[in-house]
Amino acid sequence: MKTKHYNVFVIGSGIAGQTVAKACVKQKLTVAIADNREFGGTCANRGCDPKKTLIQFSAFLEQSHRLEKIGVSKLPKISWKKVQQFKTQFVEDIPVKTEENLKELKIDLYHQSPEFINENQVLVEGKTISADYFVIATGNTPRILPIKGNQYLETSDTILNMEKIPKSASFIGSGYVGMEFATMLAILGCKVTVFEQGDKALSNFDQFLVEKLIVKMKDLGVNFIFNSEVSSIEKLNKNLRIKYKENGKKKRHKSRKVFNTAGRVPSVKDLKLDNANIKLDETGIVVNDFLQSTTNKKVYACGDVSSLSLPLTPLSGLQGYIVGENIINNNKKEFQFPVVPSTVFTQPNLSSIGLQEDEAKKRYKNILVFKGEATDWFNAKKSNQNTYAYKIIVNKRTEEIVGAHILSELANENINLFSMAISNKMTVSEFKRLIFTYPSYSNDLKAMLADED
Ligand SMILES: Cc1cc2nc3c(=O)[nH]c(=O)nc-3n(C[C@H](O)[C@H](O)[C@H](O)COP(=O)(O)OP(=O)(O)OC[C@H]3O[C@@H](n4cnc5c(N)ncnc54)[C@H](O)[C@@H]3O)c2cc1C
């Protein structure tokens, strides 16, 4: 059997894996990357980018609906076929361009899942490969729901490539993926039902804002069934039948499609981690602060698959950078969680950064909470928007802003100003001294800090 040696062997070609590989090859190390799907990872091929491309059309339609009442005389029609063609145009180039770029850098590519055969070697494409370091950057994959008929469940991959909008669809799970696509499909005319096992959606987000988002989504036609336990999916003629219990009561529901949006788990199934003594738990590959496996020092893990991850693209990129530095400089950089903003791309957007109110209460002796609705402010009124709210958390003693949560059309952009403010430990008065353009949603951020709740 053929054998080969690399300084660094990376598994996974998403942002985390590519960042490590590029940093190492720049330092003249020999590097290879293996991926068992199209090169380029989740975000670019089947996550953030194609999603945002599609969602801009439902967002435009929702905005047109609002403006219809105040001046738009004819609602635009969305040609879903064309929208898909437009998205495909640039998404389909990603794997080819990624491979070309990596090959130009002299990184060897493998197109299969490697499996560890011992602590120092993997088997891939019939070759035994040894390396000074292995980097696992395989991301997450949808959790398999252990229910009867789970073969009929589809994932976000299908939604992103759907040729037409189904008449009806159900989502199991009301996290990021479920809420974003439920909103998109409802606006595009699909009858949407969301099943959630818990009693709230987006449980990691501020519930004062989530409740307002739910009201808006209900207005857009989304039906929520909380405290529900889906037990089986059956295939009917055109529909799928969902059997579920709601608060213990047996019920049924029919829809054309059922999407599994019940969360994502570390993608490690094919790697045979046990053979290399790599510890895994439900949060991912267990790593120390250098993002190195706690049980096999030749192995690093970064991005969604690492136990220290928060599955978001910017954080995966940062972890890839840190692993690259640690391989090159022999563990000099510890990973510390930065303040990470995130957005749920519903209509409007729900964005969050820093501490939640309950976290801040635990951390500081006294806090100030600036919270309210901004539906009677100019920005909401001019666009006939009935959903606009915020909650900003401040450490009372120092006046520093420590958390910001916004539900607004431009929350995904505005939250980045709070990212700068929190990272730089800005106080309320320092933030309010900044001059922003008028009229703008950014300028509203200062008004949000006017009255304490
Ligand atoms: C629908 C959707 C929308 C999202 N939207 C956003 C968003 O708007 N903003 C945001 O910040 N984040 C978003 N995310 C999350 C974001 O995509 C991830 O956090 C990010 O892609 C993680 O990067 P990564 O490099 O760690 O892993 P990935 O990008 O997942 O890359 C892992 C790579 O490893 C490969 N792989 C897996 N198993 C194996 C194996 N056994 N052998 C070889 N290769 C393997 C995969 O094929 C993949 O190419 C979204 C995710 C989804 C699913």
Ligand SMILES: NC(=O)c1ccc[n+]([C@@H]2O[C@H](COP(=O)([O-])OP(=O)(O)OC[C@H]3O[C@@H](n4cnc5c(N)ncnc54)[C@H](O)[C@@H]3O)[C@@H](O)[C@H]2O)c1
């Ligand atoms: N805009 C973004 O930044 C973005 C978008 C998509 C995904 N992501 C990332 O991907 C990760 C995964 O997102 P996700 O939405 O798949 O998962 P999630 O963990 O955010 O949400 C899963 C939801 O499904 C529910 N659930 C689990 N099992 C269930 C069951 N059997 N029946 C009913 N409900 C069930 C959970 O209670 C939870 O509310 C996120 O944590 C996020 O970091 C980010």
